[in-house]
Amino acid sequence: MKGLLIKDFRLTKNQLLSILVFAVIFVLIPSSYAASGIGYMTIIGAMLPLSTISYDQFDNGEPFLFSLPITRKTYVVEKYLFGLTTGTAMCLSGTAIAILRQGRFEFATFAAAFSLLLVLFLLLSIMIPFQLKFGPEKSRYMTFGIVGLLTAAGFLFVKAAQFLKIDISGALNQLNIHPGLVTGASGVFVIAVLLLSVKISINIMNRKDF
Amino acid sequence: MLKIENLRKDYPDFSLNCSLEINRGSVTGLIGPNGAGKSTTFKAILGLIAPDGGRISLFGKDTREFSAADRQKIGVVLSDSGFSGYSSVDDAAAVLENLYEKFDKAFFFDHLKKFELPRAKKIKDFSTGMKAKLKVLAAISHDAEFLILDEPTTGLDVIARDELYLLLREFMEQDPNRAILISSHISSDLETLCDDLFMIHQGKIILYEDTDVILSDYALLKVDPSQFAALDKRYILRFKKEIYGYSCLTNQKRYYAENYPGITIEKGAIDEVITMMIKGVEE
Helix, strand or coil, X not given: CXXXXXXXXXXXXXXXXXXXXXXXXXXXXXXXXXXXXXXXXXHHHHHHHHHHHHHHHHHHCXXXXXXXXXXXXXXXXXXXXXXXXXXXXXXXXXXXXXHHHHCCCCHXXXXXXXXXXXXHHHHHHHHHHHHXXXXXXXXXXXXXXXXXXXXXXXXXXXXXXXXXXXXXXXXXXXXXXXXXXXXXHHHHHHHHHHHHHHHHHHHHHHCCCC | CEEEEEEEXXXXXXXXXXXXXXXXXXXXXXXXXXXXXXXXXXXXXXXXXXXXXXXXXXXXEEXXXXXXXXXXXXXXXXXXXXXXXXXXXXXXXHHHHHHCCCCCHHHHHHHHHHCCXXXXXEHHHCCHHHHHHHHHHHHCCCCCCEEEXXXXXXXXXXXXXXXXXXXXXXXXXXXXXXXXXXXXCCHHHHHHHCCEEEEEEXXXXXXXXXXXXXXXXXXXXXXXXXXXXXXXXXXXXEEEECCCCEEEEECCHHHHHHXXXXXXXXXXXXXXXXXXXXXXXXX
């Protein structure tokens, strides 16, 4: 596991420059865009494991990689661990920069960062199995397709509610659910999806011929 | 050390069905033309492909049950796969150091210097020969018991090949319990290194012999049609029609030298044996 993590951190050091450029841009943009800045940083961090999978698959590198003293399960778990680490680190960096830019701590900034992190872990849960199964090109289109479908479904749901004159936010407010409960439930949901995704990815790798 | 029993792997246009055994202390060659099944056999041993039948045991253990700890004892060179091209040698060394418990960093960097391999340059910018040297070096730097080398000398010049032969010989001399399975298209690799050879063709083992026996007892008889008609064919393994008559592969050179003094007998060389076993007709 340690060897694989070192491999991935060393491979991604090539992208360090582009990450720094993003950080500088983020520092320079107005503070009202704090949430989107954190979003950009988190996206970069969470997408790093996907680029390491591409590096592993580049030039038929996988047969040699899986001849090393690792198991396929370890490889999969490491990718998730790496993604969670880089995603969280980038999100925290983004949040820190946002707070420095604003000159004060705002709970909304922290809440936005947490929400973005959860969304990105969900994206990671979808993209890693696709990338392992289909490679970088096809998986990208498939993830865009799924995200597009989910967005369209959400849009249709909102439009249908408007058409039927159902006040969703009003209904949610009436339920009077504690924000902490929503946060906790979201966290549990994301962890469940992540664990399911890890299991699917291990199955994909175990069935792969190199 | 390695025992392959009726290994079967079916593809739409190719089927592998082979058995072979490798003992400790030996360097064994797996030879055959392109597409014969050498790489498929190697991949099956390494668990990179799932066999459709048969059993492979290495160090006395079924390879399907291999753990990361078992893989510590194997050194691997694959012809078409290696370290990520986006890594440098320093990156690769850091990974090896953290994956292999017995990685010998001093040995690795010492030989890196001898081979004049740059440590910071991206591996994708290496020449074929430089990549080959790095792959072999990585395979022998962690005290492996068993080396699987698929075309390890491809792209190397004669001098670099000699250096690698020396390294592999030293590797074997350090511990008599080690073993090497090697495939190569270069006959000098096999003649210089291998104790015995398995020849594979169309997914099946068609010959197994000690290298010394091939070099001493195998021969190519070159005969005209009348000599061919009169020839005792009991010890003819394969024959092939030629412009001058026939060429015949035998594993009893002395018998024909003593009983047919008039025929041309050429010393058996591995390349000729491969060609005759594949293109010749079985008597």
